[in-house]
Amino acid sequence: MSKRTLAILAAIGATIIYGINHTIAKGVMPNYVGAYGFVVLRVIGAAALFWGASLFGPKEKIEKKDYLRIVVCAIFGMGLNMLVFFKGLSLSTPINSAVLITTTPIIVLILSAILIKEKISGRKVFGIFVGLLGAMGLILFGTELRQDAPNIPMGNFLILLNSFFYGTYLILAKILISKYHPFTFMKWMFSMGILICLPLGYHELIAIEWSLLPFDIIWRIAFVILGTTFCTYLFNIFALTQLKASTLSAFVYVQPLIGILFAIAVGKDVLTATKILAALLVFLGVYLSSRKTKPNP
Secondary structure, three states, X not given: OOHHHHHHHHHHHHHHHHHHHHHHHHOOOOOOOOHHHHHHHHHHHHHHHHHHHHOOOOOOOOOHHHHHHHHHHHHHHHHHHHHHHHHHHHHOOHHHHHHHHHHHHHHHXXXXXXXXXXXXXXXXXXXXXHHHHHHHHHHHHOOOOEOOEOOHHHHHHHHHHHHHHHHHHHHHHHHHHHHOOHHXXXXXXXXHHHHHHHHHHHHHHHOOOHHHOOHHHHXXXXXXXXXXXXXXXXXXXXXXXXXXXXXXXXXXXXXXXXXXXXXXXXXXXXXXXHHHHHHHHHHHHHXXXXXXXXXXX
């Protein structure tokens, strides 16, 4: 089997993990672990794994001027991003989460125009409008009554806010990712993420009654730490060694499909007319805003 084929399989594996994570993580919150406590578990577990993995990577020293940038990346990428996503997921539904997470490319496009003055064509502006229209539809009209989703509109808003924080992180981290080995960058960022998340999630963390957790919940927690946080990053890094970044990013569009099908298959969510219409608007918006502009002859 060629390295390119393995890279494609790695990208598919990461996409599948991300897609089913919406339902698996949802099963833990809020009955067994609070959203903020879950984030602290995820950050601590991933930090330990990346420190262990760094033993097999190059020994690099972080320049003093880069520590501040890592702190800022940790605030947006490991702190605010995870906190609002898991809180939003605990309040909303897996399908809403899977759909709204695809607004990230739209948010990145908007932030790129603001922060680094990237030009946006008229078609991309229209795509941004259509995509955000779909996202706002889920936020304003997501009024289902579900015991495991106590405040769907607020949850949807927080998931959308997650896309904003993650998009900011991607832009800020670009220089550091090209400068340091992934293990070096991630181990320090997750370590700083612990300091950011622990004050908010400490009480929920110590409130976890580990002796009372059923095996179904324990393996879900392990999946989020080992699979969603650690393995997906490694899979994507390997995929980038053989695939273009643009090719790898195209896999994000498969994630909602996997997330929706998995949630329905295990009986954790149902499709409604509002979700279908909002999903179509979001997908159309992402497609229009992410298409490459053809150069004028």
